[in-house]
Amino acid sequence: MFPVVLLIVYSGAVLLVMAAPGEGLESGEKDLPPEVLAEKRKAYNFDQPALERYFWTWPKRLVWDRDLPAFQYEDWTVVEIMRSALPVSLQLGVLALGLAVVIGVPVGVISAARRGSLIDHLSVGLCLVGVSLPTFVVGAALLMIFALWLRAVPVGGWGRPMQALLPAITLALPYAAYIARLTRTGMLDALSEDYIRTARAKGLSELQVLLGHALRNALLPVLSYLGPTAAAVFTGSFVVEKIFTIPGMGTHVVESINNRDQTLILATVMVYSVFLATFNLVVDVLYGFVDPRIRVGAASR
Amino acid sequence: MNGAANRTWQRFRANRAAIGSMILLAAMTLGCFASLGWSAAAMRRTDLDAVRLAPSAAHPLGTDDLGRDLLARTLYGGAISLSLGLLSALIAVVIGTAYGAVAGYVGGRVDELMMRAVDVLYALPYLLLVMLLTISLGAWLETWHIAGSEWSRYIVLALAIGGVSWLTMARVIRGQVLSLREQPFVEAARALGFSTPRILLRHIMPNLVGPIVVFATLTVPQAILQESFLSFLGVGVQPPQATWGSLAADGVRLLNPIQFDWWLVVFPCAALAITLLALNFVGDGLRDAFDVKGKRA
Numbered sequence: 001m002f003p004v005v006l007l008i009v010y011s012g013a014v015l016l017v018m019a020a021p022g023e024g025l026e027s028g029e030k031d032l033p034p035e036v037l038a039e040k041r042k043a044y045n046f047d048q049p050a051l052e053r054y055f056w057t058w059p060k061r062l063v064w065d066r067d068l069p070a071f072q073y074e075d076w077t078v079v080e081i082m083r084s085a086l087p088v089s090l091q092l093g094v095l096a097l098g099l100a101v102v103i104g105v106p107v108g109v110i111s112a113a114r115r116g117s118l119i120d121h122l123s124v125g126l127c128l129v130g131v132s133l134p135t136f137v138v139g140a141a142l143l144m145i146f147a148l149w150l151r152a153v154p155v156g157g158w159g160r161p162m163q164a165l166l167p168a169i170t171l172a173l174p175y176a177a178y179i180a181r182l183t184r185t186g187m188l189d190a191l192s193e194d195y196i197r198t199a200r201a202k203g204l205s206e207l208q209v210l211l212g213h214a215l216r217n218a219l220l221p222v223l224s225y226l227g228p229t230a231a232a233v234f235t236g237s238f239v240v241e242k243i244f245t246i247p248g249m250g251t252h253v254v255e256s257i258n259n260r261d262q263t264l265i266l267a268t269v270m271v272y273s274v275f276l277a278t279f280n281l282v283v284d285v286l287y288g289f290v291d292p293r294i295r296v297g298a299a300s301r
Numbered sequence: 302m303n304g305a306a307n308r309t310w311q312r313f314r315a316n317r318a319a320i321g322s323m324i325l326l327a328a329m330t331l332g333c334f335a336s337l338g339w340s341a342a343a344m345r346r347t348d349l350d351a352v353r354l355a356p357s358a359a360h361p362l363g364t365d366d367l368g369r370d371l372l373a374r375t376l377y378g379g380a381i382s383l384s385l386g387l388l389s390a391l392i393a394v395v396i397g398t399a400y401g402a403v404a405g406y407v408g409g410r411v412d413e414l415m416m417r418a419v420d421v422l423y424a425l426p427y428l429l430l431v432m433l434l435t436i437s438l439g440a441w442l443e444t445w446h447i448a449g450s451e452w453s454r455y456i457v458l459a460l461a462i463g464g465v466s467w468l469t470m471a472r473v474i475r476g477q478v479l480s481l482r483e484q485p486f487v488e489a490a491r492a493l494g495f496s497t498p499r500i501l502l503r504h505i506m507p508n509l510v511g512p513i514v515v516f517a518t519l520t521v522p523q524a525i526l527q528e529s530f531l532s533f534l535g536v537g538v539q540p541p542q543a544t545w546g547s548l549a550a551d552g553v554r555l556l557n558p559i560q561f562d563w564w565l566v567v568f569p570c571a572a573l574a575i576t577l578l579a580l581n582f583v584g585d586g587l588r589d590a591f592d593v594k595g596k597r598a
Contacts, residue, residue, distance in 0.1 A: 005424050012425075016433045020440035132578040134526055134546075136533050137570040140553050148561055155557075231426070238428060238534055243553055254534050257432045260440075265433070272426040280424055 002277050009273040010266075014054045018262050025071060043069070044263070062267065071261040078267040081252060086271065088158055089241070089248035093234045095164060096171035100229070103176040105222065108183025112191065112218075113210055123180060130177025139170040139243040156245035167244045171237055175229050179222055186218030193217075220287075227283030231276040309511075312590040319586025322579035329576055333379035340380075343373035345541050353555075353562050363564040366555055371548075375568055378543040382573070385459055385544065386525035392463025393524070394517045397470025398509070402501055404471070405478030416475065419468055427465060431527060432536050434461035454539045462527045470516050477512055481505050511591035518587050522580035529573060545573040 025032075025040050032040070041047060045057045061068040066079040073081070111123045130138075146166060147155045154163050190196065191214050199213045238250035249268060256264035313319060348368035356363045362371035404415040438457045481487060482505075490500045529546025531537040533553075538544050552565030 005421055008421055009425060012430075013433065016437040020437035021444040128581070129574075129578065132522070132581050133574050134529055134533075134570075134577070136529075136546075136549055136553065137574050140549065140556070140566045140570060143553075143556065144561075144563060144566065148556065239530055242534060253429065253432070254536065257436050257536065260436060269426070269429060269433070272429055273424075276424055276426055 002281065005277050006270070006273055009269060010059075013266060013269045017257075017260065017265050018050075018054060020260075044071070058263070058266065062263075068263050070256070070264040072255070072259055072264070078263050081264065082249075082267055082271060085247065085249045085252055088246060089234065089237055089250065092164065092167055092171065092237055092240070092246065092248060093230070095168040096233050096237075097175070097226075097230055099168055099172035100175035100179055100233070101222075101226075103172065104179025105183050105219070107176070107180040108218075109187060109210060109215060111180065111184045112187030112214075113206075115188065124184070127177040127181045130173050131181070133174065135170060135174065135239045136243060138173055139167075139240055142166050142170055143243060156243075158246045158248075163244075167237075167240045167246060170243070171233060171240045175233060178229075179225065182221045182225055183218055186221050187214050190214040190217040223287060224283060227280045230279040230283075234272070234275055234279075309590045313586055316586040316589065318582050319590075322582035322586075326576065326579045326583065329379065329572075329579075330383055333376050333383060336373075336376045337380055340373040340377040343370055344377040344543065345369070346373075353560070353565075355562075356564055362568045363562070365551065365565055371564065371568060374543050374548055375545070375572055378545050378548050378569065379572055379576075381455070381538065381542060382525050382528060382544040382546070383576070385455060385462075385528050385538075386521045388459040389462035389466060389524035389528070390517055390520040392459060393466035393470060393520050394513060396463070397467030397516075398474050398513060400467065401471035401474025401476075402478050402505065402509075405475035406482055406497070406501055406505065408479070408482070412475070416472075419471055422465075423468055428527075428530060430465050431461050431531065432534075434464060435531065435536055454537075455542070458528060458531065458537060462524050462531075466520055466524060466527070470513075470520065473512050473516060474509060477509055478505060481508055515584065515588045515591055518580065519584040522577045522584070525573070525580075526577060545569045545576075549573065 025037065025044065025046075045053045045061075048057060058068060062078060066077060068078050070076055070078050070081055107123050107127075111120045114120050143155065143166065146152045153165055154160070157163050187210075196209060196213060199209045204212070237246075237248060238253060240246070241248045241250035242254070249271070252264060253268045253272075255261070256268060346369060348364070351360070351364050351368040353366055354360055354364040354368075360370050360372065362375060364370055365374065400415065400419075404412045435457055438460060439454065442453050442457065487500060487504055490504050495504075525545075528537060528544060529549070532544050532546035533550040535550070537547055540547070546569075548569035549566060552562070552567075552569060555562055555565055
């Protein structure tokens with residue numbers, strides 16, 4: 001699955017962006033002199049046949065030689081740009097994903113344990129709002145309240161912990177809301193099972209029943225949601241990076257696509273796809289650990 | 302109205318949140334489209350003597366950095382956002398239904414292959430794909446001399462968003478068709494010698510109305526959300542055209558600690574958020590009413 005996905009993504013990107021008319025080398029204000037353009041075309045291997053360029057020369061220059069420059073910033077190789085941007089987006093993504101789980105799961109558990117109470121209704125309502133609101137609405141609201149009005153945190157930028165606070169919360173909220181919903185549903189399902197009654201009957205405390213017995217099963221849907229979520233958090237950071245002016249991958253994605261910067265598009269698309277495929281793989285493996293039935297099922301099939 | 306449809310309607314009517322949302326949506330849609338005659342012109346009228354004015358009697362929602370009336374822009378943007386969402390959802394529903402129905406009905410190797418393809422597409426970076434599609438479709442349109450008007454970007458966006466939003470729909474429809482295929486009435490139709498397209502369209506399709514309606518309703522907010530993201534990132538509609546997303550993006554861009562023009566962000570964002578919330582309520586209500594099982598889109 002893994003190499004197939006990557007190959008399809010790569011071919012798709014080539015077909016979509018690079019096969020579209022226009023080479024994207026000339027995107028400045030003035031037309032380039034013909035000699036300069038010829039040199040540029042040579043530097044990016046446009047003198048070769050398209051198939052050879054896309055499926056041999058560029059991958060080779062990206063992965064082994066690492067000397068392929070971006071169209072827009074010719075002094076920088078694509079690999080250098082990725083190396084500076086990727087850690088920023090990763091930190092933001094990991095932080096946001098952690099926050100989403102840390103907020104979502106407890107809210108879901110409390111909501112299910114106190115079903116029908118005020119807390120439950122409140123959290124269900126908030127979750128619906130959280131799922132429906134676009135990231136930039138949440139981000140803009142947080143920015144206006146905490147950065148501009150209360151002046152508690154910096155408006156944007158990256159590097160200090162305080163600067164990561166608002167973006168991470170913004171990115172985490174919709175997923176936290178969805179995780180809370182999933183956890184609540186899973187807990188309610190689990191709590192109506194026979195083994196919970198057995199656990200209560202043998203005298204376990206309510207906390208032991210909830211966390212030791214019900215939660216383990218309730219977490220299954222959450223876990224299978226985490227793979228796509230990790231991916232979405234990672235790609236969803238486009239918007240957050242724009243609002244809070246964070247120098248991460250998203251900034252480069254938007255810029256490269258707007259300028260049809262072919263080499264940079266290629267690199268960003270591939271980086272994202274590798275991460276997506278890896279996340280999905282990790283979740284599949286983890287799923288087997290949490291739910292033994294899946295391993296047994298796979299072995300007996 | 303037959304019995305099943307009647308029961309569905311009864312169940313839907315009992316859901317107060319869904320009915321309220323439906324009325325709100327109707328009012329919102331009517332407001333946005335009925336005012337187009339005024340707002341389409343007023344949203345472009347710049348007035349450099351009335352730049353960045355706070356809400357007042359003359360401009361109920363204030364003005365932007367070129368002195369354009371924000372009420373007109375929000376109404377017009379709403380019409381664009383809503384119609385774009387509907388159009389993309391329609392495209393997604395048509396592709397998804399056709400794809401899922403064929404995969405489910407034909408079955409076997411073909412089904413296996415078609416569904417693997419969907420799995421692979423699911424694993425792609427979604428937003429990135431839409432952005433790539435938008436740019437390359439735009440480039441193609443330009444060479445065919447179709448581009449030029451601001452509406453070409455609108456059509457490109459609808460195609461791109463619709464073109465990637467049909468995956469969940471295809472899965473749901475395939476599952477339904479898979480079980481319908483084994484029903485006696487389909488077997489009877491086959492025994493009578495009807496052609497495959499006829500069986501699909503006349504016998505299977507009517508049984509898919511429930512899931513189609515539900516997922517169409519849930520795809521619309523999804524599509525509006527996608528469009529607003531794209532517009533926010535500057536890959537969406539072309540100015541001077543506007544949507545709620547692009548208006549919010551303009552507002553956020555103008556935010557700074559010295560001049561705090563909150564209305565430019567708050568009103569478009571509120572309109573967008575309320576609409577999305579209402580659409581989700583209606584979609585959930587319909588799903589409960591039709592009793593459709595399956596994942597949210």
